[in-house]
Amino acid sequence: MTTTAIEPAGRTASKLTPGKARSPRPPGRLRRISLPYLLLLPALVLELLVHLVPMVIGTVMSFKELTQFYIRDWGTAPWAGFDNYALTVDFDAPVGQALLNSFLTTCLFTLLSVGLCWLLGTAAAIFLQETFRGRGILRTIFLVPYALPVYAAVITWAFMFQRDNGLVNHVLHDQLGLTDSPPFWLIGENSFVTLLVVSVWKGWPFAFLIMMAGLQNIPREIYEAAALDGAGVWQQIRRITLPSLRPVNQVLVLVLFLWTFNDFNTPFVLFGKAAPEAADVISIHIYQSSFQTWNFGTGAAMSVLLLLFLLVVTGVYLLATSRGRKTGDA
Amino acid sequence: MRRTRAAAVGAVTLSLVLSAAACGGGTSGGAGSNENPETLTYWASNQGASIEVDKEVLQPELDKFEKQTGIKVKLEVVPWNDLLNRILTATTSGQGPDVLNIGNTWSASLQSSGALLPWDTKNFEKIGGKDRFVASALGSTGVQGQDPAAVPLYSMAYALYYNKKMFADAGVAKPPATWDELVATGKKLSKDGKSAIGVEGSNLANNIHQVFVLGKQHGADFFTPDGKADFTSDGAVAAVEQYVDLMAEHKIVAPGNAEYAQNQSLSDFSNDKTAMVLWQTASATFASQGMKEDEWGVAPAPVQSGAPGQGKATNSMAAGINMAVFKNTKNIDGAMKFVKFMTGDEEQKILNKAYGSIPPVSSAQQDPAFNTPALAVLRETLATSAAALPQVPEESQFETVVGTAVKELFAEAAAGREVTTESVRAKLEKAQQQMPKK
Numbered sequence: 001m002t003t004t005a006i007e008p009a010g011r012t013a014s015k016l017t018p019g020k021a022r023s024p025r026p027p028g029r030l031r032r033i034s035l036p037y038l039l040l041l042p043a044l045v046l047e048l049l050v051h052l053v054p055m056v057i058g059t060v061m062s063f064k065e066l067t068q069f070y071i072r073d074w075g076t077a078p079w080a081g082f083d084n085y086a087l088t089v090d091f092d093a094p095v096g097q098a099l100l101n102s103f104l105t106t107c108l109f110t111l112l113s114v115g116l117c118w119l120l121g122t123a124a125a126i127f128l129q130e131t132f133r134g135r136g137i138l139r140t141i142f143l144v145p146y147a148l149p150v151y152a153a154v155i156t157w158a159f160m161f162q163r164d165n166g167l168v169n170h171v172l173h174d175q176l177g178l179t180d181s182p183p184f185w186l187i188g189e190n191s192f193v194t195l196l197v198v199s200v201w202k203g204w205p206f207a208f209l210i211m212m213a214g215l216q217n218i219p220r221e222i223y224e225a226a227a228l229d230g231a232g233v234w235q236q237i238r239r240i241t242l243p244s245l246r247p248v249n250q251v252l253v254l255v256l257f258l259w260t261f262n263d264f265n266t267p268f269v270l271f272g273k274a275a276p277e278a279a280d281v282i283s284i285h286i287y288q289s290s291f292q293t294w295n296f297g298t299g300a301a302m303s304v305l306l307l308l309f310l311l312v313v314t315g316v317y318l319l320a321t322s323r324g325r326k327t328g329d330a
Numbered sequence: 331m332r333r334t335r336a337a338a339v340g341a342v343t344l345s346l347v348l349s350a351a352a353c354g355g356g357t358s359g360g361a362g363s364n365e366n367p368e369t370l371t372y373w374a375s376n377q378g379a380s381i382e383v384d385k386e387v388l389q390p391e392l393d394k395f396e397k398q399t400g401i402k403v404k405l406e407v408v409p410w411n412d413l414l415n416r417i418l419t420a421t422t423s424g425q426g427p428d429v430l431n432i433g434n435t436w437s438a439s440l441q442s443s444g445a446l447l448p449w450d451t452k453n454f455e456k457i458g459g460k461d462r463f464v465a466s467a468l469g470s471t472g473v474q475g476q477d478p479a480a481v482p483l484y485s486m487a488y489a490l491y492y493n494k495k496m497f498a499d500a501g502v503a504k505p506p507a508t509w510d511e512l513v514a515t516g517k518k519l520s521k522d523g524k525s526a527i528g529v530e531g532s533n534l535a536n537n538i539h540q541v542f543v544l545g546k547q548h549g550a551d552f553f554t555p556d557g558k559a560d561f562t563s564d565g566a567v568a569a570v571e572q573y574v575d576l577m578a579e580h581k582i583v584a585p586g587n588a589e590y591a592q593n594q595s596l597s598d599f600s601n602d603k604t605a606m607v608l609w610q611t612a613s614a615t616f617a618s619q620g621m622k623e624d625e626w627g628v629a630p631a632p633v634q635s636g637a638p639g640q641g642k643a644t645n646s647m648a649a650g651i652n653m654a655v656f657k658n659t660k661n662i663d664g665a666m667k668f669v670k671f672m673t674g675d676e677e678q679k680i681l682n683k684a685y686g687s688i689p690p691v692s693s694a695q696q697d698p699a700f701n702t703p704a705l706a707v708l709r710e711t712l713a714t715s716a717a718a719l720p721q722v723p724e725e726s727q728f729e730t731v732v733g734t735a736v737k738e739l740f741a742e743a744a745a746g747r748e749v750t751t752e753s754v755r756a757k758l759e760k761a762q763q764q765m766p767k768k
Contacts, residue, residue: 187741
């Protein structure tokens with residue numbers, strides 16, 4: 001973009017005598033100054049439409065008493081001040097309590113899911129660095145979950161996790177005899193494990209893909225030199241691979257964190273409109289508060305709080321990791 | 331420069347205004363217009379075994395309407411799971427269909443949003459008058475004392491369907507008429523991996539239908555006469571406890587039913603795994619699952635006394651589908667003609683026969699086709715012992731929060747945990763506090 005803007009200006013300047021160079025030539029100058037903004041405009045307008053406007057509207061809604069009586073013309077809903085926020089953070093009352101439980105569940109779920117996705121993705125990427133027979137097939141197979149449509153994949157998991165007719169219990173209970181009675185996976189406490197399994201299955205191929213790309217950038221010579229110096233496989237991973245992947249990891253972990261924390265599709269398709277308490281992650285919780293109980297104002301307040309939380313976490317993370325990088329670079 | 335800046339500012343402002351209008355739209359109230367008299371858009375609820383079946387049933391009738399009036403009806407069959415959200419979205423954006431189906435229990439909730447055309451006397455006259463409809467069906471068309479928000483289209487009622495073979499195998503001669511008999515019979519039927527009665531523990535709406543009826547039998551309404559949520563009355567607690575106890579205490583419901591939400595209990599019934607189900611108009615589903623008509627029987631749903639009637643002898647909610655006109659319609663006259671067509675005697679007979687429901691139009695109900703043993707029970711129930719769900723604006727929220735509470739209690743029962751009066755009350759208290767403040 002910079003090049004595009006400078007080139008015409010350079011050509012214009014070369015045609016002018018030095019004395020006249022500063023004389024006003026509105027069309028050229030105008031073009032030079034406005035071109036970058038004009039080029040940015042479509043993106044800016046779209047960004048406004050897609051993100052900022054709903055965000056502003058959502059924030060306004062969070063200060064309104066917005067129920068079914070006003071959804072047809074939400075602008076007329078009475079102002080609620082901070083009532084919606086007070087309700088959501090009153091952790092002694094059921095609404096706040098349920099939100100807190102949901103938030104803590106989501107934190108634990110995200111921590112475990114991102115951790116496992118990262119671990120599996122990294123391990124698989126390192127394993128597939130070496131060339132061997134069947135590597136291409138394995139790579140393709142590993143990427144299948146990432147390529148499948150989410151809805152179709154998750155609904156298949158939901159069938160497999162059914163208590164009486166599902167494949168999971170058929171193997172665990174009927175074939176291996178690991179349980180006294182077939183456990184429930186889609187209701188009760190186990191639903192957390194179910195959500196975690198499906199989330200990791202869906203998320204780790206992305207980590208694998210990014211890690212594979214990251215590994216391509218590490219020169220083979222470093223490994224060869226390390227091997228000559230007597231470094232074993234583990235030492236090479238610890239001293240060369242992981243430090244070299246650090247910039248990739250910084251982005252990967254952040255993206256996985258945001259995707260997992262906000263993931264709506266997986267729990268919604270697995271459990272339907274009312275997720276079990278153990279798997280009542282924040283996205284579903286807000287959906288239910290807004291669209292199932294028609295407390296749109298309260299739901300909007302919850303969304304704003306979630307946005308603030310994610311902004312703070314992302315900001316702190318970026319700050320911490322960029323500082324670390326600067327120190328590392330120095 | 332000035333022009334460019336102005337253009338940029340204009341574009342941004344326009345986009346902001348447009349999106350704000352889109353989000354807060356639907357403000358152009360009124361009672362529809364006739365800007366687009368040639369076509370109509372119709373959102374039909376999924377009534378048949380599949381969306382395709384619905385299209386096969388409805389399309390010939392829509393063609394007939396086009397032939398009569400020259401108005402083309404664009405049909406979209408919307409699955410139940412999506413219907414309420416689709417209607418809400420249409421309400422918010424103002425971009426909805428001209429005519430739509432709603433679950434009759436949502437009538438008051440949707441009426442309060444102001445999105446649906448009110449059916450005052452003048453509008454009713456355009457479709458032949460209010461008197462054509464059965465009173466119980468009109469009871470689920472909106473808040474009492476206000477003009478209805480919709481017109482009844484298909485009526486349904488709950489009944490007890492029983493598997494004749496399983497009854498014979500267990501030596502049970504007749505279907506139970508009281509809950510005590512149901513439990514006693516149920517214990518005889520629940521053996522060898524088979525269970526007595528099926529429930530849809532994870533289906534919120536179905537949970538509500540069942541506990542509402544049981545609530546009536548315990549003298550509870552779930553809402554006070556002035557429309558405030560009243561989920562924790564002794565009667566409401568007793569109703570929920572009695573329903574969940576079928577699994578928790580009496581063990582006549584298989585634990586697996588706690589996660590059912592997609593009519594799996596009907597499949598179990600058809601496959602001789604469950605002997606009874608409390609269902610509304612199940613005959614078409616049984617037929618689609620390969621069950622012959624003489625393999626199942628139908629009896630009125632149990633009541634505490636054994637004799638269904640009003641009040642504490644209520645044994646069904648007044649179930650059904652209503653037809654509504656979206657206030658923003660651009661073809662109000664066409665929409666009225668279409669509602670008149672669909673609620674006309676001839677169409678009522680055709681459609682209700684196809685879906686196994688009862689016509690809410692009195693004259694159509696007299697057709698002998700609705701007098702088969704199965705349909706006679708449903709018709710009798712609707713006429714004498716069914717009650718409309720609370721016609722309050724918060725009905726939809728009630729379905730969600732109390733339906734979820736019952737789902738969670740079934741999950742507890744399925745895990746082998748005790749369900750007590752206190753645990754039921756605690757769940758219902760939590761549900762009540764999730765309701766919007768009035």
